[in-house]
Amino acid sequence: MGNSSKNIRRILIADDVDVLSELMATVLESDGFETRRAHDGEDCLEKVPAFKPDLILLDVMLPGQDGFEVCRTIRRRSNIPIIMLTARGEVTDRIVGLEIGAD
8 A cells, every 4th residue: 555645644543343443553554654543423523633633534333423423523623534434335325425525
């Protein structure tokens, strides 16, 4: 993969499945990125201003506030790139994600 982008150094991973978020963090860190993990929507929103990520990997099905609501909240405050992650394959989920500001 290579960390060729000078703009993206810090990645916030918001996923409640520890095995998946740990795996993503390990792979990204081995490629030179700094990562933080959030386990629910509230945790993600708390970590954004403190960590100042350059990219957020955001699971749609988070406990508490779901990924769609977290994305809406972040979009009101920032233009940080957000990539939505989901196990659901519904086209409507993709459309909603893009409409609320996911990249």
